[in-house]
Amino acid sequence: MSTRVPLPYTPKVLELFRNPKNLGKIDNPDAFAQAGSPACGDVIRIYLKISRKNKEDLIEDARFESYGCAANIAAASTLTEMIKGKTTREAWEIGWNEVADQLGGLPPIKRHCSILAVGGLRRAIRHYYKENRPDWLPSDLTIAEKQALEEEEIIERLYGGKIAKK
Ligand code: FES
Numbered sequence: 001m002s003t004r005v006p007l008p009y010t011p012k013v014l015e016l017f018r019n020p021k022n023l024g025k026i027d028n029p030d031a032f033a034q035a036g037s038p039a040c041g042d043v044i045r046i047y048l049k050i051s052r053k054n055k056e057d058l059i060e061d062a063r064f065e066s067y068g069c070a071a072n073i074a075a076a077s078t079l080t081e082m083i084k085g086k087t088t089r090e091a092w093e094i095g096w097n098e099v100a101d102q103l104g105g106l107p108p109i110k111r112h113c114s115i116l117a118v119g120g121l122r123r124a125i126r127h128y129y130k131e132n133r134p135d136w137l138p139s140d141l142t143i144a145e146k147q148a149l150e151e152e153e154i155i156e157r158l159y160g161g162k163i164a165k166k
Contacts, residue, residue, distance in 0.1 A: 010104035119148025
């Protein structure tokens with residue numbers, strides 16, 4: 001008999017894990033980034049389609065691929081829903097805790113799964129502006145980006161995997 005105790009996921013997390021929205025890639029995305037490490041399997045890829053309208057960059061479509069856990073899949077599903085139709089600036093300002101709130105909360109041990117999703121999104125947005133950084137985009141890495149980076153470094157030390165830092 002298994003002695004493992006099921007994690008206290010909310011019904012929303014379980015529903016989105018079973019039926020994630022925006023799963024898959026976008027061909028020829030305007031922005032793309034990966035966060036996590038293929039070495040341990042906790043990897044998320046974010047794809048964005050962005051168009052310029054009224055001097056704003058609008059996220060027309062957002063999709064993801066996740067090789068993370070149920071919480072990561074649910075977080076990425078929610079995050080991609082939240083950013084569709086928003087400007088890149090609005091999307092940038094979404095924090096991991098807002099994503100977790102939308103899910104009805106995450107077990108403390110699973111908060112990093114939401115951080116990884118937000119870190120991936122911010123990396124994609126940063127990548128999009130790599131030639132021409134707007135004023136609102138901080139030149140220094142944000143906490144979510146640093147945490148995603150730290151997690152990758154820990155995983156790399158543990159597993160010796162190669163990390164894609166797009
Ligand atoms: S993404 Fe690593 S445990 Fe959820």
